[in-house]
Amino acid sequence: xxxxxxxxxxxxxxxxxxxxxxxxxxxxxxxxxxxxxxxxxxxxxxxxxxxxxxxxxxxxxxxxxxxxxxxxxxxxxxxxxxxxxxxxxxxxxxxxxxxxxxxxxxxxxxxxxxxxxxxxxxxxxxxxxxxxxxxxxxxxxxxxxxxxxxxxxxxxxxxxxxxxxxxxxxxxxxxxxxxxxxxxxxxxxxxxxxxxxxxxxxxxxxxxxxxxxxxxxxxxxxxxxxxxxxxxxxxxxxxxxxxxxxxxxxxxxxxxxxxxxxxxxxxxxxxxxxxxxxxxxxxxxxxxxxxxxxxxxxxxxxxxxxxxxxxxxxxxxxxxxxxxxxxxxxxxxxxxxxxxxxxxxxxxxxxxxxxxxxxxxxxxxxxxxxxxxxxxxxxxxxxxxxxxxxxxxxxxxxxxxxxxxxxxxxxxxxxxxxxxxxxxxxxxxxxxxxxxxxxxxxxxxxxxxxxxxxxxxxxxxxxxxxxxxxxxxxxxxxxxxxxxxxxxxxxxxxxxxxxxxxxxxxxxxxxxxxxxxxxxxxxxxxxxxxxxxxxxxxxxxxxxxxxxxxxxxxxxxxxxxxxxxxxxxxxxxxxxxxxxxxxxxxxxxxxxxxxxxxxxxxxxxxxxxxxxxxxxxxxxxxxxxxxxxxxxxxxxxxxxxxxxxxxxxxxxxx
Numbered sequence: 001x002x003x004x005x006x007x008x009x010x011x012x013x014x015x016x017x018x019x020x021x022x023x024x025x026x027x028x029x030x031x032x033x034x035x036x037x038x039x040x041x042x043x044x045x046x047x048x049x050x051x052x053x054x055x056x057x058x059x060x061x062x063x064x065x066x067x068x069x070x071x072x073x074x075x076x077x078x079x080x081x082x083x084x085x086x087x088x089x090x091x092x093x094x095x096x097x098x099x100x101x102x103x104x105x106x107x108x109x110x111x112x113x114x115x116x117x118x119x120x121x122x123x124x125x126x127x128x129x130x131x132x133x134x135x136x137x138x139x140x141x142x143x144x145x146x147x148x149x150x151x152x153x154x155x156x157x158x159x160x161x162x163x164x165x166x167x168x169x170x171x172x173x174x175x176x177x178x179x180x181x182x183x184x185x186x187x188x189x190x191x192x193x194x195x196x197x198x199x200x201x202x203x204x205x206x207x208x209x210x211x212x213x214x215x216x217x218x219x220x221x222x223x224x225x226x227x228x229x230x231x232x233x234x235x236x237x238x239x240x241x242x243x244x245x246x247x248x249x250x251x252x253x254x255x256x257x258x259x260x261x262x263x264x265x266x267x268x269x270x271x272x273x274x275x276x277x278x279x280x281x282x283x284x285x286x287x288x289x290x291x292x293x294x295x296x297x298x299x300x301x302x303x304x305x306x307x308x309x310x311x312x313x314x315x316x317x318x319x320x321x322x323x324x325x326x327x328x329x330x331x332x333x334x335x336x337x338x339x340x341x342x343x344x345x346x347x348x349x350x351x352x353x354x355x356x357x358x359x360x361x362x363x364x365x366x367x368x369x370x371x372x373x374x375x376x377x378x379x380x381x382x383x384x385x386x387x388x389x390x391x392x393x394x395x396x397x398x399x400x401x402x403x404x405x406x407x408x409x410x411x412x413x414x415x416x417x418x419x420x421x422x423x424x425x426x427x428x429x430x431x432x433x434x435x436x437x438x439x440x441x442x443x444x445x446x447x448x449x450x451x452x453x454x455x456x457x458x459x460x461x462x463x464x465x466x467x468x469x470x471x472x473x474x475x476x477x478x479x480x481x482x483x484x485x486x487x488x489x490x491x492x493x494x495x496x497x498x499x500x501x502x503x504x505x506x507x508x509x510x511x512x513x514x515x516x517x518x519x520x521x522x523x524x525x526x527x528x529x530x531x532x533x534x535x536x537x538x539x540x541x542x543x544x545x546x547x548x549x550x551x552x553x554x555x556x557x558x559x560x561x562x563x564x565x566x567x568x569x570x571x572x573x574x575x576x577x578x579x580x581x582x583x584x585x586x587x588x589x590x591x592x593x594x595x596x597x598x599x600x601x602x603x604x605x606x607x608x609x610x611x612x613x614x615x616x617x618x619x620x621x622x623x624x625x626x627x628x629x630x631x632x633x634x635x636x637x638x639x640x641x642x643x644x645x646x647x648x649x650x651x652x653x654x
Contacts, residue, residue, distance in 0.1 A: 024113030076161030191284035204437030275315030282311030
């Protein structure tokens with residue numbers, strides 16, 4: 001009697017449930033603990049009336065994350081483990097069933113083990129919703145959204161794990177490579193961007209790394225499932241990728257040679273991809289590591305060489321399954337030649353990336369700052385106040401960009417000093433954006449142009465919220481003296497509020513670039529409370545001349561700001577950047593006190609001068625420890641440049 005090939009094979013189904021059924025049961029138990037039991041505990045707790053969920057992913061987030069990234073990989077490993085064991089492979093392929101049918105049995109069962117626990121958990125949550133008051137925790141729409149997002153995330157990870165299982169003969173390597181492949185898009189993007197900045201002047205690695213790139217990796221996207229929406233482009237892309245990966249897996253399975261069990265890779269073409277992929281990843285990682293730890297070009301190249309050698313060696317170890325190998329130097333030399341060629345092409349800049357300055361007719365607006373991270377913060381909050389649009393400012397910004405490029409032909413990159421950095425973001429009329437970031441040498445040579453831009457009324461209105469509100473919008477001003485003092489003044493009178501706001505606005509309009517970037521004379525902090533409950537924070541320093549005069553005229557200055565009467569004495573010491581910039585405040589005070597050549601200021605006139613000229617940060621040429629009469633706490637400030645009092649210079653120049 002001839003054998004009959006059936007679409008549904010009973011023995012294969014029994015085999016699958018024996019090998020993998022426990023994973024589906026484990027998944028269901030995990031979901032019960034993460035959602036229904038957790039919600040039931042919250043409902044029964046008398047003190048939980050204020051507990052709220054953003055959505056169902058907020059319940060036991062860590063358990064859900066582990067389940068989402070762990071269960072699909074376990075399923076793929078155990079469902080296709082027969083491909084890595086000869087006896088199991090012989091048994092499965094001896095059944096009267098085609099490979100395609102075997103594949104669909106495995107995939108269908110795997111999807112079932114994923115979706116059935118999700119459906120059962122969702123059903124329990126629906127019963128909870130209809131039987132008890134859980135509306136404050138979740139809605140029916142939240143249940144459907146949770147079920148859909150969870151299924152697509154797990155199906156995506158499952159499809160990747162299945163694809164990896166088709167090309168490897170080792171279960172452990174299948175699991176490891178699955179997670180590597182899931183994180184690879186983000187990992188390679190981060191490493192590539194972090195290394196390109198050494199070859200292309202103006203390339204802003206921080207700008208691209210600050211973007212939301214987690215969505216391109218399902219593994220990282222799983223950490224932010226509470227932010228996902230079911231009806232979104234990402235879910236659609238995941239659905240298409242799931243079908244693509246499963247079809248590719250079927251294609252590979254039907255062409256896989258069954259005798260290739262217990263081999264790292266069963267397809268010869270995968271071996272060089274793995275080896276050289278690992279080599280370039282290690283090369284980029286070690287180059288990035290040395291750039292972050294040393295910043296020296298020599299160490300960065302050393303990192304490239306060492307990393308590539310380590311990656312190449314590890315690749316050979318995995319492929320040959322032994323650490324006693326002979327490295328094929330010919331292959332490594334070929335790899336090195338290709339990388340050098342690509343680096344040279346990138347450095348030659350055939351697309352003129354480094355020299356590109358958008359035509360003024362194409363520019364809609366430009367953002368300028370010293371940090372791409374601040375651009376993202378502004379763009380997500382009050383982006384309408386961040387760009388410069390006036391023609392005069394756009395022309396000045398383009399001229400600044402052109403000067404940076406021209407001077408950069410000799411010396412482009414300076415120390416990574418955030419105060420000497422310029423970040424430009426062009427928004428063109430066609431909607432495109434062009435980002436450039438420069439860490440400048442000879443920063444002072446750019447100050448005239450920078451001053452023209454930063455001191456413009458448009459820029460000041462962009463960065464100072466007070467210049468965009470009327471005096472009628474202010475309900476209260478609270479002024480608190482700086483330092484270790486218990487002094488403050490509240491201004492609530494309508495006329496006084498109007499006069500104070502006008503004085504502060506004039507001071508902001510009149511500030512120079514130097515005053516905007518370096519606060520000299522730390523008097524007090526100013527909190528301006530608006531009627532819409534927003535608060536504007538300012539720091540009252542010596543540049544606020546009109547406000548200082550107004551406070552003196554109203555007799556409130558001494559009650560609101562730091563004065564010489566509160567200071568017992570001040571100790572001043574010459575700054576040693578290698579020591580003072582790397583220790584704590586208490587250690588810094590001890591070092592200042594032990595300086596044999598320190599200067600003690602105890603005269604009222606000297607203390608007043610020190611208060612007026614000291615800067616808040618510790619980066620000046622001279623450090624100063626302020627000792628209070630009524631407090632044991634000590635403040636550290638510094639003096640620098642033209643703001644160092646003459647008696648301090650005279651003392652240390654003796």
